[in-house]
Amino acid sequence: MPDSLQAFSFRALALLLLWWMLSGGAGWLFGTAAAALAAALSLRLTPPAAHRLRARRLPAFVAFFLLQSLRAGWDVARRTLHPALPLDPGLLSVAPRLPEGAPGWWLMLVISLLPGTLSVQRRGSSLEIHCLDAGLDVESDVRHAEAQIARLFGIELAADPTAAVRQ
Numbered sequence: 001m002p003d004s005l006q007a008f009s010f011r012a013l014a015l016l017l018l019w020w021m022l023s024g025g026a027g028w029l030f031g032t033a034a035a036a037l038a039a040a041l042s043l044r045l046t047p048p049a050a051h052r053l054r055a056r057r058l059p060a061f062v063a064f065f066l067l068q069s070l071r072a073g074w075d076v077a078r079r080t081l082h083p084a085l086p087l088d089p090g091l092l093s094v095a096p097r098l099p100e101g102a103p104g105w106w107l108m109l110v111i112s113l114l115p116g117t118l119s120v121q122r123r124g125s126s127l128e129i130h131c132l133d134a135g136l137d138v139e140s141d142v143r144h145a146e147a148q149i150a151r152l153f154g155i156e157l158a159a160d161p162t163a164a165v166r167q
Helices: 003-023 028-045 055-081 102-111 138-153
Strands: 090-094 117-123 126-131
Touching: 003 028, 055 138, 090 138, 102 117, 102 126, 102 138, 117 138, 126 138
Parallel strands: none
Antiparallel strands: 090 126, 117 126
């Protein structure tokens, strides 16, 4: 089944299920037409993704995600409560190995959960990251997150194209 037909079928069935739950099972003819039209419009506005999540790999990613959230929260709390407020902010430029699209967006979102980091922007083949402490090995954390996301999407990562550049 081609990707667009599969995506249309999934979206139409999901919308039809939503219609059924909201309408109590009434108006199936109108609901089916509305679901089909909405699914077709959604395909036009958001084509099927080139990369799909691997559901069986989701639990490991959720564990990674929760651990990183705890680490980031601890890091911020420690810095906030430290009398000297140890900060050495800087920008780090990293060449991501994940393809653009959903995997690249997931990386940008997850980077914001790493201790002391925030995704700033992606410019072509470079990703800018703001760091609270430029002395930390942020690139290693980013590469680890990248590997976790690659595993989640079933993507084989190429060798590291370039090292991170501090600005």
